[in-house]
Amino acid sequence: MNTEHSITEAQWMEYLNGTLTEAACARIRSHLEICEECRGMLNQLREWESVVIEEVSRLKVTATRSTGEIDVLAEKFLRSIRENGIRPIQGSTLKPVEAVRLLRALLDPLCGAGAARNAVRLATEQSCRAGEQDVSVPNWGLFVRNLSKNVGYVYGSPARVLIERVGSLVAAEIH
Amino acid sequence: MRLKPPPGLVGWGLALCLFLCVTTQVLSGIEPAWRTATIVLLAVSHFTANVSSGVLGRRIALDHDKGTLMRLAWNLITLAVLVNACRVVFEVAFQSTGRLDSALHPALGLRQIFVASSFLILTGALGAMWSAFTTLQLGIRLRAIDWALIGCVVFLVPPVIWNRQTMGDSGSPWAIVRYLQISGPILLAIPASMGIVLYRVSEEMGEGRMALTLKCLAGSLALRLSALAAAAFLGPDGNAAGASATSLVPMVFYITAHWIFLLGLVHRWRLSHQTTDLIERYESDQENQLTLLAQRTHKSAN
Numbered sequence: 001m002n003t004e005h006s007i008t009e010a011q012w013m014e015y016l017n018g019t020l021t022e023a024a025c026a027r028i029r030s031h032l033e034i035c036e037e038c039r040g041m042l043n044q045l046r047e048w049e050s051v052v053i054e055e056v057s058r059l060k061v062t063a064t065r066s067t068g069e070i071d072v073l074a075e076k077f078l079r080s081i082r083e084n085g086i087r088p089i090q091g092s093t094l095k096p097v098e099a100v101r102l103l104r105a106l107l108d109p110l111c112g113a114g115a116a117r118n119a120v121r122l123a124t125e126q127s128c129r130a131g132e133q134d135v136s137v138p139n140w141g142l143f144v145r146n147l148s149k150n151v152g153y154v155y156g157s158p159a160r161v162l163i164e165r166v167g168s169l170v171a172a173e174i175h
Numbered sequence: 176m177r178l179k180p181p182p183g184l185v186g187w188g189l190a191l192c193l194f195l196c197v198t199t200q201v202l203s204g205i206e207p208a209w210r211t212a213t214i215v216l217l218a219v220s221h222f223t224a225n226v227s228s229g230v231l232g233r234r235i236a237l238d239h240d241k242g243t244l245m246r247l248a249w250n251l252i253t254l255a256v257l258v259n260a261c262r263v264v265f266e267v268a269f270q271s272t273g274r275l276d277s278a279l280h281p282a283l284g285l286r287q288i289f290v291a292s293s294f295l296i297l298t299g300a301l302g303a304m305w306s307a308f309t310t311l312q313l314g315i316r317l318r319a320i321d322w323a324l325i326g327c328v329v330f331l332v333p334p335v336i337w338n339r340q341t342m343g344d345s346g347s348p349w350a351i352v353r354y355l356q357i358s359g360p361i362l363l364a365i366p367a368s369m370g371i372v373l374y375r376v377s378e379e380m381g382e383g384r385m386a387l388t389l390k391c392l393a394g395s396l397a398l399r400l401s402a403l404a405a406a407a408f409l410g411p412d413g414n415a416a417g418a419s420a421t422s423l424v425p426m427v428f429y430i431t432a433h434w435i436f437l438l439g440l441v442h443r444w445r446l447s448h449q450t451t452d453l454i455e456r457y458e459s460d461q462e463n464q465l466t467l468l469a470q471r472t473h474k475s476a477n
Contacts, residue, residue: 110450112381118312154245154307155385156238158450165454 007031007038010097010124010134012045019117094173096135100124103147106166111155123147140171180231180441189434192220196430200422217426218267224433225260229253231440238447244307251300255293256436262289277347284344284352291355294362301369301392305376314376321375325368331404335360338407360407363400370396384446391439395432402428 007028014020015028032039094102100120107116124135127143135143144167152160195216203209232253239246269275269283277284308314336357344356370393377389406425 108381108383110383110446112377112383112386114379114381115311115313115383115385116381122311150311152240153243154311156235156245156447156450157240158238158447158454162450162454165458 008133012042013097013101016042016045094170094175096137096140096174099140099170099174100135100143102170103144103163103167107151107163110159110162111151115154119147119150122150126150137174140167140174144168144171180227180444182438182441182445185434185438185441188223188437189431192216192223192430192434193427196220196426197423200426204419214270215267217430218263218270220430221433222260222263224437225256225263228256228433228437228440229260231437231444232256235440235443235447244303248300248303248307251296251303252440255296255300258289258293258296259433262286262293265289277344277352281347281349281352284347284349284356287344287352287355287359290359291362294359294366297366298362298369301366301373305369305372308373308376313379314372317372317375321371324371328364328367328371328400331400332360332364335404335407342407360403363396363403367396367400370394384442384449388439388443388446391435391442395436395439398428398432398435402432 011020011024011028015025020028032042104116104120107119110116111119123143123146124133126146127135127139129139132139144164148160148163148167151163196213199209199213199216203213232249236246236249236253239249265286266283269280274280274283305314342356342359344352347353347356373389374393377386377393380386380389402425405428409421409424
């Protein structure tokens with residue numbers, strides 16, 4: 001997508017979340033001043049992000065009230081993303097970074113946003129080879145195994161099994 | 176049997192114990208015979224809360240794989256609360272026969288062994304739990320407010336020890352009992368400080384039942400330390416009858432501390448239930464879900 005502009009998808013997502021380092025943020029801001037293509041792409045990402053946040057908030061509310069509704073809302077979440085037709089990249093289905101967002105949305109109400117973010121970040125670092133920064137299709141299985149192991153270590157076997165199950169289901173849709 | 180205690184039940188248990196214990200304590204100021212009822216109710220409250228915590232703690236520990244720090248932490252928590260329960264039984268065995276003062280009945284002072292052991296085991300448990308959370312980069316950096324609170328806890332210890340003559344077993348003729356009692360504030364300050372660290376972990380974590388669990392554990396330890404400080408500073412005799420602050424404040428803090436601890440374990444156990452329910456849905460309906468995923472993929476490709 002923007003690898004020719006030397007900015008990865010994960011960096012764009014972190015830029016939106018405000019979790020990127022100051023140096024990287026400054027580099028992206030400088031690039032946005034001169035690149036119209038990236039400015040348009042960023043606006044698209046912001047729209048996509050607002051849809052994600054809205055769906056995640058519904059997941060969290062349900063998780064605190066009752067059990068067993070998160071999976072139903074996770075499916076609605078995925079359907080909503082498609083029906084809105086907002087894609088960071090045209091002509092693709094579910095990108096690995098979007099699949100990572102889905103797993104994070106599943107983890108947020110169970111583990112807390114901070115723990116979920118750290119677990120995903122740690123699993124990403126453990127799964128990517130030197131020089132890689134994002135989860136890709138070939139290492140998706142390794143990412144899911146590492147994420148489930150990290151989460152299970154702190155939250156127990158049920159959480160580990162849940163991540164393994166959902167991760168394997170999502171894997172069918174990643175391209 | 177699938178154990179699924181609601182948090183509300185713990186709240187009702189706490190309210191009932193507080194009401195009964197405070198009422199009988201107030202009545203004991205009018206009729207001393209009510210003092211026995213207070214002692215029995217206190218024992219039942221502490222025993223119930225600790226044994227319930229032990230049952231849940233063990234089930235939570237079994238949720239974790241063998242050899243992990245979290246499994247060790249929850250097993251140690253189970254052991255600590257069961258040692259507390261044993262202490263209650265030990266005390267009741269003496270108090271039921273009218274032996275309330277360790278100065279007159281030295282063997283009663285051996286309860287300090289249970290107290291010190293429980294604090295040491297709890298310290299190990301919280302340390303293991305904290306170490307496990309650091310694998311997710313949680314609780315690594317403390318803020319200035321955290322250090323300030325830890326400092327408050329540490330500075331509270333010397334005045335409590337200075338007022339040790341107000342403690343229950345200070346008059347014991349056995350030196351080992353007196354030394355163990357003096358070490359009590361120190362041994363409680365350590366897990367109380369770790370409770371502050373776990374509270375920071377819960378803040379970094381965000382929402383969720385685990386964060387609630389950690390807040391409950393931290394709150395429980397803060398209440399126990401407050402109870403000790405109240406007992407040390409408010410008056411000389413924790414066995415006093417009547418509705419004085421000397422007798423009521425430490426008692427209310429102690430009862431609440433044990434039940435809040437139980438509440439934390441209930442929240443953690445319900446997290447396991449919540450996750451297990453989700454797994455059952457995916458396992459029972461996997462084919463349908465895969466079909467839905469395939470349909471969505473086909474729709475987006477068109």
